[in-house]
Amino acid sequence: MKVLVKKGETLFEALRKQNIRLNASCGGKGICGGCRVEVEKFGKVKACQFKIPGSHEVSVPKSLEFQAVGIMEGQTSFPDWKEEAGWDNSPVIAVDLGTTTVAMMGFYRGRQTLSSFTNPQRQYGADVMSRILQANSGKLKELSEVIRLELEEKCKELAEELEPSCRKVRVVIAGNTTMLHLLFGMDCRGLGEAPFSPVTLEKEEETWSFKDRNGNSYDYSIIALPGISAFVGADIVSGIYGLSLHKRTDRTLFIDLGTNGELVLADHGALYTASTAAGPAFEGNELAAELFGAGIIKVLHRMKESKSIDPTGMLAEEYFEKGFPVPLEDGRSLRFTQEIIREIQMAKAAIRAGIEVLLKEAKLKADQVDEVILAGGMGYFVDPADAVGIGLLPEKFLQKTKAAGNTSLLGAVRYAKEEKRSADAEMKELSKGAKDIILADNPDFSQYYIEYMNF
Numbered sequence: 265m266k267v268l269v270k271k272g273e274t275l276f277e278a279l280r281k282q283n284i285r286l287n288a289s290c291g292g293k294g295i296c297g298g299c300r301v302e303v304e305k306f307g308k309v310k311a312c313q314f315k316i317p318g319s320h321e322v323s324v325p326k327s328l329e330f331q332a333v334g335i336m337e338g339q340t341s342f343p344d345w346k347e348e349a350g351w352d353n354s355p356v357i358a359v360d361l362g363t364t365t366v367a368m369m370g371f372y373r374g375r376q377t378l379s380s381f382t383n384p385q386r387q388y389g390a391d392v393m394s395r396i397l398q399a400n401s402g403k404l405k406e407l408s409e410v411i412r413l414e415l416e417e418k419c420k421e422l423a424e425e426l427e428p429s430c431r432k433v434r435v436v437i438a439g440n441t442t443m444l445h446l447l448f449g450m451d452c453r454g455l456g457e458a459p460f461s462p463v464t465l466e467k468e469e470e471t472w473s474f475k476d477r478n479g480n481s482y483d484y485s486i487i488a489l490p491g492i493s494a495f496v497g498a499d500i501v502s503g504i505y506g507l508s509l510h511k512r513t514d515r516t517l518f519i520d521l522g523t524n525g526e527l528v529l530a531d532h533g534a535l536y537t538a539s540t541a542a543g544p545a546f547e548g549n550e551l552a553a554e555l556f557g558a559g560i561i562k563v564l565h566r567m568k569e570s571k572s573i574d575p576t577g578m579l580a581e582e583y584f585e586k587g588f589p590v591p592l593e594d595g596r597s598l599r600f601t602q603e604i605i606r607e608i609q610m611a612k613a614a615i616r617a618g619i620e621v622l623l624k625e626a627k628l629k630a631d632q633v634d635e636v637i638l639a640g641g642m643g644y645f646v647d648p649a650d651a652v653g654i655g656l657l658p659e660k661f662l663q664k665t666k667a668a669g670n671t672s673l674l675g676a677v678r679y680a681k682e683e684k685r686s687a688d689a690e691m692k693e694l695s696k697g698a699k700d701i702i703l704a705d706n707p708d709f710s711q712y713y714i715e716y717m718n719f
């Protein structure tokens with residue numbers, strides 16, 4: 265994979281920006297060797313000591329690359345291209361355009377390659393709402409350009425890895441409704457306030473033509489997948505499609521834990537969806553960057569068990585002022601302050617209340633759900649025992665919960681590999697057929713929210 269090391273930065277830091285987390289048991293002192301990677305022209309190097317600026321070709325273990333895009337290894341055995349897929353002879357790139365991370369998988373003639381990068385819109389705010397506010401205060405064009413240029417560049421790099429002389433690329437993009445609005449420069453005013461009306465939820469198709477610094481022309485055929493509502497977007501439709509939730513003959517609860525917590529309950533093909541504004545408690549903030557959302561849940565579970573917090577989330581006296589210390593692998597430590605705990609508490613209460621509302625809507629009890637699927641970067645690492653331990657999930661889910669990795673990317677890949685017309689029809693049907701429940705308008709939601717605020 266290509267990694268850009270900026271001046272004053274180590275390769276370790278540059279890799280981290282791409283979500284590649286190397287082992288750093290000596291804390292970057294150059295002693296343990298855990299961070300060794302192979303760099304083209306330089307051989308094996310310690311990433312924490314490598315500071316040569318420039319774009320380097322780096323070989324990192326495949327499992328770390330998979331982890332960076334949230335793809336689970338089993339998922340890489342995607343179906344083969346359908347003859348009639350309707351794509352002509354050019355590389356295809358599937359993109360999960362996330363609020364925090366953008367993950368990509370490229371394909372060409374039996375080869376595949378992966379890449380990921382931090383969404384450059386991060387500088388405008390960590391979560392969807394702050395980006396909407398920025399867009400609505402005159403920065404829409406900027407927000408649109410910053411992601412579009414980065415996508416053009418990263419897609420070019422990925423496509424050239426697959427076919428060096430390639431000038432045409434097909435790009436299939438799944439992303440939440442706000443990310444797609446921002447990408448296409450669509451007016452976000454309808455997304456910022458009730459009744460939350462997007463400009464469109466339909467599939468978008470565009471051609472992007474541009475020249476690079478050397479004057480080479482490129483043509484990208486862009487397809488952005490359809491969404492269900494302002495807060496249940498194409499990333500979730502893509503996940504439903506990728507996992508065939510709409511075709512299952514059992515009861516499955518799909519939970520995408522991220523900056524927003526989206527929920528889908530599939531009851532013999534009938535789809536109920538909802539979105540909870542989890543905010544940046546589990547993803548997108550500094551704490552999450554160090555620990556991952558899954559680590560945050562684990563720490564809280566331990567704090568609860570050791571009675572460092574009481575059931576209301578109040579820190580024990582000895583930690584009250586300075587917060588609860590959490591040592592990191594590299595010798596530094598973080599502190600869980602009362603403020604942080606409150607933020608997480610609200611996020612978990614919102615997700616749990618959303619689950620309860622969906623169950624009630626479908627007239628089901630938790631034990632009637634056959635399988636619970638945790639999607640998203642965070643769901644990949646979360647231990648169901650911790651999620652149940654802090655009350656994020658009902659106890660009945662403990663034995664039925666499994667991780668599914670980046671299902672948004674999975675669905676985009678599947679879409680690209682199917683015959684286009686039938687894939688379009690299927691996506692359209694499932695996005696139109698889902699019953700989206702607006703939690704803010706739901707009287708049960710506030711009731712459950714208060715009920716599940718405690719640990």
Ligand code: FES
Nearest residue numbers: 292294296297312
């Ligand atoms: S040698 Fe690089 S982290 Fe230990």
